[in-house]
Amino acid sequence: MFFNSLLTNFAALEVGQHLYWQIGNIRIHGQVFLTSWILLGALLIFISLGTKKMENDPKGLQNLLEFLWDYIRDLARTQIGEKVYRDWMPFIGTLFLFVFVSNWGGALIPWRLIKLPSGELGAPTADINTTIALALLVSLSYFYAGLSNKGWRYFEYYVHPTPIMLPFKILEDFTKPLSLSFRLFGNILADELVVGVLVFLVPLILPIPVMFLGLFTSAIQALIFATLAAYYIGEAVEEHH
Amino acid sequence: MLAFNFFGATEGGLFDINATLPLMAIQVVALTYILNALFFKPVGNVVEKREKFVSNNILEAKNKLSEVEKLESDLLSQLQSARSEAQRIVSDAENESDKLYKEALELANNEANASKEKARLEIESQTSAAREQLSKQATDLSELIVNRLILEK
Numbered sequence: 001m002f003f004n005s006l007l008t009n010f011a012a013l014e015v016g017q018h019l020y021w022q023i024g025n026i027r028i029h030g031q032v033f034l035t036s037w038i039l040l041g042a043l044l045i046f047i048s049l050g051t052k053k054m055e056n057d058p059k060g061l062q063n064l065l066e067f068l069w070d071y072i073r074d075l076a077r078t079q080i081g082e083k084v085y086r087d088w089m090p091f092i093g094t095l096f097l098f099v100f101v102s103n104w105g106g107a108l109i110p111w112r113l114i115k116l117p118s119g120e121l122g123a124p125t126a127d128i129n130t131t132i133a134l135a136l137l138v139s140l141s142y143f144y145a146g147l148s149n150k151g152w153r154y155f156e157y158y159v160h161p162t163p164i165m166l167p168f169k170i171l172e173d174f175t176k177p178l179s180l181s182f183r184l185f186g187n188i189l190a191d192e193l194v195v196g197v198l199v200f201l202v203p204l205i206l207p208i209p210v211m212f213l214g215l216f217t218s219a220i221q222a223l224i225f226a227t228l229a230a231y232y233i234g235e236a237v238e239e240h241h
Numbered sequence: 242m243l244a245f246n247f248f249g250a251t252e253g254g255l256f257d258i259n260a261t262l263p264l265m266a267i268q269v270v271a272l273t274y275i276l277n278a279l280f281f282k283p284v285g286n287v288v289e290k291r292e293k294f295v296s297n298n299i300l301e302a303k304n305k306l307s308e309v310e311k312l313e314s315d316l317l318s319q320l321q322s323a324r325s326e327a328q329r330i331v332s333d334a335e336n337e338s339d340k341l342y343k344e345a346l347e348l349a350n351n352e353a354n355a356s357k358e359k360a361r362l363e364i365e366s367q368t369s370a371a372r373e374q375l376s377k378q379a380t381d382l383s384e385l386i387v388n389r390l391i392l393e394k
Binding site for chain 2: 015016018023026027028029032033036040044047048051054056058062065066069070072073089090091093094095097098124127128129130132133134136137189
């Protein structure tokens, strides 16, 4: 009985409902693109404002952007290594910024005030399509990084300590994107659901600590995603001796 | 029925994978290029220019510091050598004056001794001369006395 009512509550939160857009004969989740365009637009405006007038003595926004740049560079450099981190820094940084902005945007902006005909707005990273897209991009990137840096010697990595490792390393190529995408998707969706259910049950005060926890989780997930992506690329370009 | 919908059916659901995936991937790749042009390149240029500037300044300052240290040690060694030179000159002069003093003292002593000796010899010779004269006079006198005594007889 209780379980049934809980499921009805979930249904009231419109879990798994989407705003479908039909383009030709393909269907896409419109709410994901709407929120991502709003958030990325805000990010790009923020960045354009901060880099409009760059000075040698940074002030205001430029300071913040330089801090961010430095943070991303440190992340890329520690995981990928001194030699090729420059090539991959924009990609790692974009992943970090995209995931971070999506997570925080989804958690901080009261999207539910905007009524859609179907589904509801929320973090773009709470949609499995987004996280799989990001994870597959990471997979392609580390393959590309390994092949472009070491050529066919990249495949030595699969038999690196011993050839016994071969099946596990091949399996890893599938588990890496799987774990990347499901970790991010699960965390963000779970956070949205927990906050949603709590707001639904106790609309006052009680959800606030959970919301803070959600912000923390969101930031951590962005960092984890970017760090793991950089680590996979670093693993692919690393020279074995 | 609800549970089935919850975990994704043909239409809708949490795991409804469709064209959103490739379009989102294209969007993220486009975003990478846009952010690279708008954010990573310009900020990187500024930051790296400044880092270069700072490290150049530090290098320059280090060079200057080592130059200063070299000059300081040069100066110190010069000072040291000047000081030891001065000490040497002072001690030389002291030795010289000491030597001169000793020489002068010896000379004076010698002179004094010589004149003392001379005086002594003179006194001795005069004494002996006087003694001789006295004994001669005594002899003369005794002769005279004898002669007178003999003649008066």
